[in-house]
Amino acid sequence: MKKADSWREDSDWETLHRDILAVIFAKLDVMDLTNGASRLCSSWFLASHNRTLWNTIDLGKLGKVKKGRSLRSIMNKIRTFLFNVNEERTSLTYITKFSHTAPKNLFFTSSSWTEDGDVLFAAERLPNIEKLALPRRLLESDKSLQLAFGKWKNLKTLIIAHNRYPLTKAFEFQVLGENCSNLTNLKYLGCLDEHIAEQMARYLQSIKRLSLQCSVVTTDEVLLLITNLRNLAVLNLSHCYGLDQESDMVLVYNLVQAASKLDKFITCSQGCTSCQEICSRSWVNKHWRNDEIKEFEF
Known part of the structure; x- marks a missing residue:
């Protein structure tokens, strides 16, 4: 009798409506959904492909799931080091078997490396992205980026945290101007030098919201x-570094006057404690997902 009741209970789970299963599956992390729930039975496998589950792919959160499983985390690190395995490309290959082209938001891990062609690989499988956060270390050729952003015609928001590590170079914003006419929101964390500022001003005329939070600026x-x-x-x-070092008060006055035409101009108050911590890599990794402009939060 007990066995019969158990069989009936399992059968009830299998016959749950897919929309109900989708609500339940939304509470699961990616690993539990793809490696667990989707393999239980055919109806759960089909429900795991529901488009509503795949609006956002956050590879940073996927990394946190893996860290929580210590043995898997150690083995992945050893495998990546010994065999040069690109873990984020492997993750995207597997995830897109479920998501297909449904995702509109794609967030890379801030501290990850991309090899040449990784961003294009993502763009080919996820052409409908509207909000994108790129990693700080982009080992991408200009040709790869040109092809990738050529596929992201719907891109509205870009978050790029760029440091000039060895083997990396400055991001060329011309590729955005030539391909992403719908781009209205840009967050740039890095060193705003003359070349980058001139490129932004020349190619990104559609920008309405710009965040330079935690950047080095003049x-x-x-x-x-x-x-x-x-x-x-x-x-x-x-939390920008450099403005408080400005000694030319005429320039400061001109900046304040120019900023008065904006709808919103966000700066720090004197004695801001966060500004004293921005040189810490851990602080940037922790807070680059947050911003005073809500369009850049993820």
């Missing part, structure tokens, strides 16, 4: 952006 470059980005409405300069 008054000249910020003034260049405010003056030349005709559609700019919101600018975030919180």
